[in-house]
Amino acid sequence: MAEEYGDRGELYFSHLLDIWDIRYQPKPYKTSKWDFKIMDIYIDVKTLINNYRPNPNYYVNIAALQLTANIDIYAFVFFNQTNSRIELVGAATPYTIQEKGALKRKGDTENGKFKYLCDTYVVQLADLDQFVTVLDRCLCSKYRGSL
C-alpha cells in the first residue's frame, strides 16, 4: 500500500516537473535509491499519508538510514486520504534535515501515542523550503563549481 502511495507521489511530482518545464530523468529501475535526476542532481520524493491539510506546525519524517549524501534533494509530498488530494509541501537537502531536524531514536514516543520503529529524522514543515528554491541553490553550486 505504501508503495502505491509512493508511486502516486512520484507521478504527481513528475507532472509538476513537466509543468515547470524542467527536464528530468526518471529512476532507472523500481528499487532505485533516487526517484528523479535533474542534470546530476538526485531527488528522492517522500510521500506522507495523512487525513489533514498541510500545516506549518506539522512534521515530516524520514528514516535516518535513508538520509544519504548521495541524494541532493528530498521532496516531501502530502497525500490526503480524505479527499485524495496530493500536494508538494516542501523540500530540503540532507544537510538541512540534519541541521534543522531532530533525530528521534528507535522506541521514542510522540505524546505517548506514536512509537518510532527506527531512528528517524523529523523536520517541521515550516523548516522546509520550496522545491524550486532548493533546486536553485544546488544549480548555483554547480554553476560556481564550473567557474
Add this chain to the structure above:
Amino acid sequence: MVSVDEFLKQYIADQAKDEKWLATKIQQKKDSVGGLLSDEGAKCLIAGERGWQTDVADEEYYVEGRYMTALDQDLLKVYLTGKAESGKSRGRIETLITKVISVGDAKETASQYSTSTTGVKVTDGKIQTWINFHDKPAFTSRKDTAIPGNYLSKEIQMIRSGIIGRTIELRNVDVWETQAGTLNLSTNNFTKLKVMKDLKEGVNPPSNKPITDDAHTTIYNYIFSNKGVSIDELARTFTDLDRLDIELMVKDIIDSGEAYITNDGLIKAM
C-alpha cells in the same frame, strides 16, 4: 570542466543564436517556475538541457590538504599483513580519511568482542563501501595487559545528526578478508575517530552576488601577503563577501596548486 558561461557562449556561436536569445530563454525558464530561479540556476538548466555536464572526476579527494584513502578492493589489499587463526588475511590501516555518505542504525550484537555495531557508508569520491563501527568492551589480553574499551558505535550514533557529508579521519582500522573473499573494514579497541573541518557545500545558501575577478584577486593577494590565514580570518576581514564564496575562492587557489592547507587549518602560499 567547461563552465556554464563558456558552454552557452560556444552553443550560441555554433547555433548562430545571439545574446538576446539567451536572455529570452533565461526569462522563460524563470517564468515557468514562477520566478523562483536565479539567473545562474536558469543558465545551468538551459546548459544542462543542451548537453552541458559536470565533470564527475572533479570530486574532492582531499580535505585539510590531505588526500582521501582509496577504498578500491585491490588497493586495500596492500594493507594485509598476516593471517588470522581462521586462515583469513587481515591487516591494519594506520590512517583512513574518508567521506561519510550515510549512517545505519545501531545493532546489538551478542559477541563477547563487540556489544553493538553501526554500519557507516563511506566514499573516497569513486568507490563506496561500509565501515563497521563497533562498541568494543575492555578486556585483558593473553599477556595480562588491560586493553581499554572503545565505544565507537555509540560515539558515531551520538554525532549522527551532522556527520553525513562530512570527512572523517580514522586511526587504526582493521581490514579483514571475509568468507566471500572481499575485504571488510572495521574498528577495534584502538581506533580513534576525528571529524575533519570540511567545505560543506549546500549548507549555506549561496548569495546572488557573483564572484568577481576583483574579489578573487583580493583574497589571492591577502593569502600571499600573510604567512598563514584561516577561513575564519578571511571571513572576518572581508565582511562584504559571503563565507561560502570565500571558501570556494580558497578552494580554487588550492586547486591551482598555489597554496595549501596546513594541519592547523591555515592556508599558506606555496
